[in-house]
Amino acid sequence: MSDPNDLASYVDQAWQVLGRGVADAKSPARHPVFATVSPDGRPEARTVVLRGASRSTATLEVHTDTTSAKTTSLSATPLCELHVWEQRRRLQLRLGCRVEAGTGPETAGRWARVPPASRISYGTQPAPGTPSDHEFAYEKPADPDRFAVLICHLQRLDLVELGEKHRRALFLIEDGFKGVWLAP
Amino acid sequence: MSDPNDLASYVDQAWQVLGRGVADAKSPARHPVFATVSPDGRPEARTVVLRGASRSTATLEVHTDTTSAKTTSLSATPLCELHVWEQRRRLQLRLGCRVEAGTGPETAGRWARVPPASRISYGTQPAPGTPSDHEFAYEKPADPDRFAVLICHLQRLDLVELGEKHRRALFLIEDGFKGVWLAP
Secondary structure (H helix, E strand, C coil), rough: CHHHHHHHHHHHHHHHHHHHHHHHCCCHCCCCCCEEEECCCCCEEEEECCCCEEEECCCEEEECCCHHHHHHHHCCCCCEEEEECCCCCCEEEEEEEEEEEEEEHHHHHHHCCCCHHCCCCCCCCCCCEEECCCCCCCECCHHHHHHEEEEEEEEEEEEEEEEEEEEEEEEHHHHHHCCCECCC | CCHHHHHHHHHHHHHHHHHHHHHCCCCHHHHHHEEEEECCCCCCEECCCEEEECCCCCCCEEEECCHHHHHHHHHHHCCCCCCCECCCCEEEEEEEEEEEEEHHHHHHHHHHHCCCCCCCCCCEEEECEECCCCCCCCCCCCCCCHHEEEEEEEEEEEEEEEEEEEEEEEEHCCCCCCCEECCC
């Protein structure tokens, strides 16, 4: 039997990586991949910016435009997997989440804290993904009505470290993220 | 109207990034994220190693263990999205593909070219993802019968560059990857 404290320290490391992602724009967890399922059942993956990580509520926070493809996908399947790869330690975090999207007045407090330079990510005209004759045929006004806050409620965390020996563990919400080792 | 050659040079850049990923272990495209849909409809994402990229056949190549979760997911939904993020240029590649898995005798030629140190990725006992009492309670024999070659047939390539001005284009197989600009 392994020391159960090893599992505890392993999941501690994951939350440290996530916390650094929120605090440090140069950290690997700043730009996780956000995977969803499209309305017609295709896998989708794109880079996002990690805006919040709370261990006490087991939530991650990401912002998006209400007209983005990921908003449409989440309406059909409100699930995501966030993926972080820390090359230095060869550590992979896979965070399976249920996603709750907030828009409108309930997001006013968060909008107030979005720096002006970032606000132009919400409101692109025409909407993101609209075909166009020219590469720069769009405007980026800041529109609080197009701002969506995605609260990602962590359900399962799969951690893999590809060190000299590989190790892998799975932490599930239903056992309080106590964790179990898996064959890597 | 933009110069259509700009679209051509944009997709050229994407294939250069992919080619470097195959040739150079330190390149960002060496370790794409491979997104799939689980049999119960959850989004999944994990790091893989890019083993091949052929522009002439519009295919990417990845290897896996026949007992991995991604093999199971691909049996249910034979689609993936490969995702590459090149931080230096802030360039994102999203490669939506149909996946064809090869195993057994048809992979013998490729197996012969897998370096011995990499062969232990195929054959872990117990199978990857099996719960275990101990972090290192597994063996890694090399087993050619557990080696699967995933040929990813590119269907759509979504390119985004987050430079001073953002630009985004979509290249689809049905128009010969000629491409169209999209609002970013």
